[in-house]
Amino acid sequence: MTLIGYLHFRKDPAKVSKSYPLAVVAKAEGAELVYFSPGRVCWEDETIRGMFYEAGRWVERTTRFPDVIYNEGQKLTTQNLQTVQKLRARIPFTSYGVGDKMVVHDKILTAGQFAQYVIPSVEVRTVDEVWALLDRYRDFVLKPIRGRQGNGVLYIQQLVPMHSFCLHEGADKRQVDAEEFRSFIQTRLAGExxxxxxxxNCKTKTGAAYDFRLHVQKDGAARWVVVSIYPRIAAPGQIVSNISNGGYTNYAKPFLQQEFGEQWFEMKRYLEHFSLVLAKHLDDIYGASFDELGIDVGLDEQQKLWLYEVNWKPGAPPTFYLELDVVRNTVHYAMYLAEKHKVR
Incomplete structure (x- = not known):
């Protein structure tokens, strides 16, 4: 029986939402899941003191090293990082991080094949660097390079170039002069x-900002499959469509029919195709095998597709009852990696 390790920094699996469905689905698929943290690894006898879900509760016991490890991104101490690196050297891991927004941006631009979809972006650290770009971008977005879930995103409009600006953040909107703008940006850039x-300018017919989340995973044969495609629509007056920031979602079909009329099915197929070929391309240019990606895209007034960002570990779709589909793909892909590693 394949033993799947779930490596997480939290010691208690009951506090980790994925642990229960992973354990249940693994058992249903003929595997077993052991939940453990880096500090529970014993190198002397190559065992793990982990948690198993048995008879409705989590039970702690010692077991052998797992055949494959499902891992999540997390901040680790130096000692725990060394443990993870040693485990990775001998046991296949399911997941690899893509890096921050500029890492993805630069890799795709360098490779060239998908460069046309990359939104022009510049890394900035100082007010003067921002000021120097005002001639290039009349309307632009300023956001943290390591930001998540739309937090810290600022939309800036130049009302009269170099003289006044309109700042949009969440539901807040205010106008500032050049001096106030420089002071505001200096504070915003501090430390990050x-x-x-x-x-x-990706907006619905009614003027609401939106984007698409394209959620893809590897299946039990290591093939990329589309888990879901759904729009995320910003709250009235806002530009950030993330659901955690007040946005909402809808089923893809009625949304596409509403926005694209008779071309809705072609747009759906286009988004599906784009997500699959980009995922395969990212495997190639990173030299890694990703297990799951959340690809965020938008369409401008000419319906040109733009890539906002690529997310590692995007989580289950917020609706549509697809949670078990995501977990099942995770388990199947882990079992594939375990079997592939045994054959070597």
Missing amino acids: IHLIQRYI
Whole structure:
């Protein structure tokens, strides 16, 4: 029986939402899941003190090293990082990080094949660097390079170039002069690198900002499959469509029919195809095998597709009852990696 390790920094699996469905689905698929943290690894006898879900509760016991490890991104101490690196050297891991927004941006641009979809972006650290870009971008977005879930995203409009600006953040909107703008940006940049990104005017017929989340995973044969495609629509007056920031979602079909009329099915197929070929391309240019990606895209007024960002570990879709589909793909792909590693 394949033993799947779930490596997480939390010691208690009951506090990790994925642990229960992973354990249940693994058992249903003929595997077993052991939940453990880096500090529970014993190198002397090559065992793990982990948690198993048995008879409705988590039970702690010692077991052998797993055949494959499902891992998540997390901040680790130096000692725990060394443990993870040693485990990775001998046991296949399911997941690899893509890096921050500029890492993805630069890799895709360098490779060339998907460069046309990359939104022009510039890394900025100082007010002067922002100021120097004002001639290039009349309307632009400023956001943290390591930001998540739309937090810290600022939309900036130049009302009269170099003289006044309109700042949009969440539901807040205010006008400032050049001096106030410089002071505001200096405070915003303190201690964190940001990106300036050309603003893409992706809006519904009613004027609401939106984007698409393209969620893809590897299946039990290591093939990329589309888990879901769904729009994320910003709250009235806002530009950030992330659901965690007040946005909402809808089923793809009625949304596409509403926005694209008779071309809705062609647009759906286009988004599906794009997600699959980009995922395969990212495997190639990173020299890694990713297991799951959340690809965020938008369409401008000419219906040109733009790539906002690529997310590692995007999580289950917020609706549509697809949670078990995501977990099942995770388990199947882990079992594939375990079997592939045994054959070597």
